[in-house]
Amino acid sequence: MSKRLSFDGDDENNIPRIMTFRPKYEEFTNFAAYIEYMESRGAHKAGLVKIIPPVEWTPRKSGYDIENINMTIPPPICQVVEGAHGIYQQFNMQQRRQMTLRQFMEKANSELHQTPRHINYDDLERKYWKNITYISPLYAADIKGTLSDEDLDVWNIGRLDTILNLVNTDYGIEIDGVNTAYLYFGMWKSSFAWHTEDMDLYSINYLHFGAPKTWYAIPPKYGRRLEKLANETFVANYQDCNAYLRHKMTMISPKVLRQHNIPFNKITQEAGEIMITFPFGYHAGFNHGFNGAESTNFASKRWIEYGKRASICKCRSDMVKISMETFVRHFQPELYENWLKGEDFGCHPEEPGKIRAAAPPTINQYQVIQESSQSCKSKAGTPQKRGCSLAADVDAQSDVDDKESGSVNCKQPVVKLRKLPVATPLTTQTANPQIEASASTSTKKYDFNSIAVVRVKRLWKELPNENTGTNLLTNGIVKNTKRMRFQTKVLTLDDED
Template sequence: MATLEASSGPGYTTTENGNGPAPPLPSSSPAPSIPSSRPPAVETADPPPVEAPTTAGPVPPPEYEFDEGGVPVFRPTTEQFANFEKFIKSIEGIGAEAGIVKVVPPKAWKDALPDVRTALASLKIKKAMKQSISGGSLPSGCFFQMNEDHCRTYTVQEWYEASQSGQYQAPRFNEEGRAVFDPLRTKRRPTKDISDVHDPVARVAPELAMNPIGEGSAMQPQCNSSITFDLEETSSGFDKDHCSRLERHYWRNVTFAAPLYGADMLGSLFDHPTIEEAARDIPWNLTRLPNLLNRVNLKLPGVNLPYLYFGMWKSTFAWHVEDMDLYSINYIHFGAPKQWYVIPQESRGRFETAMQSNFRNDHAKCNQFLRHKSSICSPKVLERKGIKVNRVVQHAGEFMITFPFGYHQGYNMGFNCAESVNFATDSWIPIGKQATFCPCVPDSVRLDVSALFDPPVVRKIKLVVPNGPSPNKRERENSENGDFETNSTAQARPVLAPKKRRKVKAATSSNVPNSKDSMPASEREKSPVPAMKCVLCPTTSGLLLPTDKPNVWAHRSCATFIPETRVEAHPMDAGLEIVIGIDAIAKARWRLKCAICRVKGLKLPKSGLGACIQCAKGRCVVAYHVTCAMEADQIYTNDAQENPHCF
């Protein structure tokens, strides 16, 4: 199991913004099992100089301060920001209490980011959602969000133009603080065939409507995928007063003018193919984030593969926690800020009780309804019930990190592009083992944490020396207790056999004893021991390795060539090896029939016998067991390409 480093990195301090420590967060309800790393209080008088400790201790957090909304804001130095795992380790205690933290990267890191215009020009928003929010019979201040597929594909330029027009545009405010919207801009078009007053893109981009619609265009105006808007300009103008006015306007008009949200798009602007490799190798690249989920042979979109999110004014994410109670990290590449609401650990129990009361019908159908991401509740409603709600505004170029059990909700203040992914630390493993999931959601993430991160169960085995002298009683007892003794003078090669007593069937002849207990001791010792078999092939010879499944063995060669399996060092003994990934083998691979076994005339079951590999040369689909192909000299590997070829 991978472990995180616990040593402190350079440049870490224990004070907060140079003005003394921040007030401690209360913790009246049970907090997650994450070790606390809150710095001790600093005395007002000058303390005597203290020498640096010689032994490794808890990693102190970098300097931070509390935002007006109660959320910790970290501003790490370049040295502190260079190691993601050490940074998360140093703030775990603070983040677990607050539920969420904001991280402002150093300026040097921002300056090193590549230009994403080329990547944006090649992106298409194919799975946009139309978000309908309604109150219905719910209590005042509570709403139900329903996401509907918006059957249209947008380029990023089209999405920007749509977000600046019609019902999707963010309001501006006059001197009196009243919302003001730009009037719909139209342009006289040459023919009536291409007029489409319902298309917001045509209103703000009249030059696009000048192009005649060709055949097969599905009545969509032709658009240039190049990026013409200014990325920096989309992020400017959102000062504190403007964000406060947008927040008031949001809750007063939350049920009007359903917005669009381009969410859950698999991809990354940190690691896009159009970006040079040197520019991708930067700290906090969400595609290459060092954590436990990236150290297992598992790729899950949105979990350890990042998603892109293209928002516009009022696009919303409802109250929820992350799947499997994982950590999450969110970064805004450019555009308008996000407004976040979060429940600290001290109010988690009361929050869940209040939401169950406000959304009784949903809770009656599913006790995990808060994982549906469909329940919206105003923070004022929760605060009237004594529930503390922290809030923070995330601007472009800033990270938000949510911690296990951290309920959060929010919305976008305008056109923006964000990237998000889940991650895990060592302290999450016991949390993940107890995490629940919602059976109502078909794409809900489910992880077998014990199978992924716990060491495999190693059963006791005894050593049998064929054709050698029978061990005496003491040697047999030592063998059964796990104390293995070998006869250095034995000529035969020792093999490992499972500790399993041979069952002797009752015989009808009176000359043959009907039970093993009636056999002489010498005869019992001469009874054959069942040979171990490879789960991946029918070959009984060759060295077998244990697997991550109990009582299952495999050849090293089979595990090397089958794509889903691999050979690693045994977690209990670095001198041994173990085969990992038996359960990951696809069902179709188990059903493949070996061509050599058919020639031999073996009767193969319908499900096959072991797992086969297929030829990778051209369109050849011939299947072989690895050992069968090796014995028949039908396998070939190239140094530059490890795929097996047959001839």
């Protein structure tokens, strides 16, 4: 059941509501035609729609007995959430060990991760936001594969046959999770942060089995309001990347959205139901417990104008960047020459009246991105999920503050220390092994710790920060943090011989 929320300054009747469709099998057989039909009814105006498939449609005839699904899950991510008062950032920490689907189910149903007792969905939602920063859940996300039968011809998520296939036919490129299917296995509290799809594409999500999902969706016409709120809240992130919402790290609660007059809807997806997100439809949500879903992206002619004007993240190598050349050439031939010259002036579909040129044409960068991503993985050893926040190996990282973890473009000032003699020899070891003095060839020993403290205190005071903060630096400690919302400054001391 969807819920519509009203806001001051907006006529309640003008806020689109999430629709639910129950097609007959004959209507259901033509995927593209049914998407067009729903849009003719105005379903796209809410940014999200629910479809209850006809009973004749069975994507997996053998059912979902976990004992009979022989599947190994790549290392899942641990979702660490930091923040307070309805404003959070989610960091996806890559685990080291792969799991079988049965092991993941047992973990999800364990006492630590099981769904809490609740009266109804609203009660469970309150528990989610109240406990979002506690007990980090695991999420087996972005797994290439399908649970649907190979001979499924109607609404087969791995073979939707929309114009997005031109990326494959014209460029010979297959993009995992974009024009192929991805699987997602969740547990209580595993979440997806506020985002639109890559290149503002459509997406489809079918919940094969298990506990429900709660979805939040902002009507596309109000999407810029969410971006404005996020940009003003996470200033440093926005300065580092003007498309940082594509990192899928930003979580804002319904309470905060109401406070800032941002209209949204929420709806619960049950097992056996389909959710469709529309171009430039911001959405977020969480899982109620152990479940399995299948998803991919697709496109229509209506999407092309969105794709031409979609924001692009340029700070991460794994972000999907599809050249619009094939789509403009096939479906907008009258604009093709001007588009090639960067003179295709028009409006973003959700911003009528703001005329600007579409992004200049680029080569299809996905193959280059893949190679660069593989190179980065081999060097850094920290694989990254498509479109997820930067992953880090939790077994190789004991303290989130000590390393870059999920931060974006975290620049660390380096303090180089000179070794200076002291008048008297040391009688005890220094507290920090990073700057602990080693015995010299002479009887004279050095106290690097006291020197480090002085230099770090001096540099700490010189660091630009609009808030003075509290300096917790004590003798023997050479690393500290100064927090402005969720930003962290880290001083790395380089012991120079």
